[in-house]
Amino acid sequence: MAEIDKSAPILVTGGTGFIAGWIIKMLLDDGGTVHATVRDPENKQKVGHLETIADQAPGTLKLFKADLLDLGSFAEATGGCELVIHTASPFVMNGITNPKEQLIRPALEGTRNVLDAVNNSPSVKRVVLTSSVAAIYGDAADLQSLPGGAFTEDHWNTTSSESHQAYSYSKLVAEKEAWAMAKAQERWDLVVINPSMVLGPSLTKYSISGSIGLLKQFGDGTAKFGVPKANMGMVDVRDVAQAHINAGFTPTASGRHILSATEVSLLEISKILRSHFGDTYPLPKREVPKFMVWLAAPMIGFTREFVSKNVGFPLKLDNSYSKKDLGIKYRPIEQTIVEHFQQIIDDQLI
Numbered sequence: 001m002a003e004i005d006k007s008a009p010i011l012v013t014g015g016t017g018f019i020a021g022w023i024i025k026m027l028l029d030d031g032g033t034v035h036a037t038v039r040d041p042e043n044k045q046k047v048g049h050l051e052t053i054a055d056q057a058p059g060t061l062k063l064f065k066a067d068l069l070d071l072g073s074f075a076e077a078t079g080g081c082e083l084v085i086h087t088a089s090p091f092v093m094n095g096i097t098n099p100k101e102q103l104i105r106p107a108l109e110g111t112r113n114v115l116d117a118v119n120n121s122p123s124v125k126r127v128v129l130t131s132s133v134a135a136i137y138g139d140a141a142d143l144q145s146l147p148g149g150a151f152t153e154d155h156w157n158t159t160s161s162e163s164h165q166a167y168s169y170s171k172l173v174a175e176k177e178a179w180a181m182a183k184a185q186e187r188w189d190l191v192v193i194n195p196s197m198v199l200g201p202s203l204t205k206y207s208i209s210g211s212i213g214l215l216k217q218f219g220d221g222t223a224k225f226g227v228p229k230a231n232m233g234m235v236d237v238r239d240v241a242q243a244h245i246n247a248g249f250t251p252t253a254s255g256r257h258i259l260s261a262t263e264v265s266l267l268e269i270s271k272i273l274r275s276h277f278g279d280t281y282p283l284p285k286r287e288v289p290k291f292m293v294w295l296a297a298p299m300i301g302f303t304r305e306f307v308s309k310n311v312g313f314p315l316k317l318d319n320s321y322s323k324k325d326l327g328i329k330y331r332p333i334e335q336t337i338v339e340h341f342q343q344i345i346d347d348q349l350i
């Protein structure tokens, strides 16, 4: 149980990110002092929106240069902080040629690096880690062998590896390392946020988050011939940011938290978009049979193993603990999807 002094600075790692942008905005709007780590504080494309937000908010923003793989680089930013929110980790789904270097090392060694800084900063009382439902399950097919019909915080991903679902594996090993390091000491406690697919309006045009790419493919014609019969959990980025803040400032908050408003199929996403945007965009109208998706998989950036274990399976994520422990009230996903797509249009990404 940690009581955080709101006047102490709060460290947010990965400040340039899609989710971190909203966390930082909420903290600054509340008058907080935020130490945000970024890889390049001079890159105005990446940090300009944070400086604009800070100019308009009562809080104070300080940018610090840090890289997940640069040992010791989080030390200065952590100094004096009672609360550390660690979001930084590569969330890249496409173009991965070396999963170990591009995903797993930054996630795992980066978490160790940040938590080493926490261990060396006597002021820190609580760490909030952005993990993922990817640390809870690997493939939708995993649900078939579970009693209860839904994934909960008790479940751990046992099916991902460096060669299959490497991003999920990176989140799994990073979260496990965080729990091991938390249990090895008694000064700070760990609260973990496990979001499903995060969508919603972005405060930055320059994030490469996999979240931004998904709806773009609905609008740019990539999916015009149809989508696989696949389901995903979905949650609004503002609800995810709020969950991090509640996790930080609720003394009794504890454990892991699935953050997911509901499950939705790719075709349902398209239907929501069509009902708001009509036929202006080449939105998919049908589901492609699984065997065709399986055949085409290597050409559309997926493995056949991924298709076999994820297309056509039901998915259910139990979000009740996030409501109980963090008081989260989920926005309807229609709002999330429509506002996200409108932003992609406004930013001329399609």
Ligand code: NDP
Binding pocket: 013, 014, 015, 016, 017, 018, 019, 020, 038, 039, 040, 046, 066, 067, 068, 069, 087, 088, 089, 090, 091, 106, 130, 131, 132, 133, 171, 194, 195, 196, 197, 198, 199, 207, 208, 209, 210, 211
């Ligand atoms: P973004 O790509 O927008 O943010 C990722 C952040 O990590 C960026 O600030 C990026 O910095 C930083 N980062 C990546 N590699 C390094 C590195 N080597 N050193 C320092 N910083 C680095 O993605 P999201 O905001 O979507 O993701 C944030 C977190 O949320 C991640 O941990 C992700 O795994 C998790 N998550 C995301 C979900 C989603 O649907 N978006 C779902 C579940 C979990 P830079 O700008 O310099 O690249």
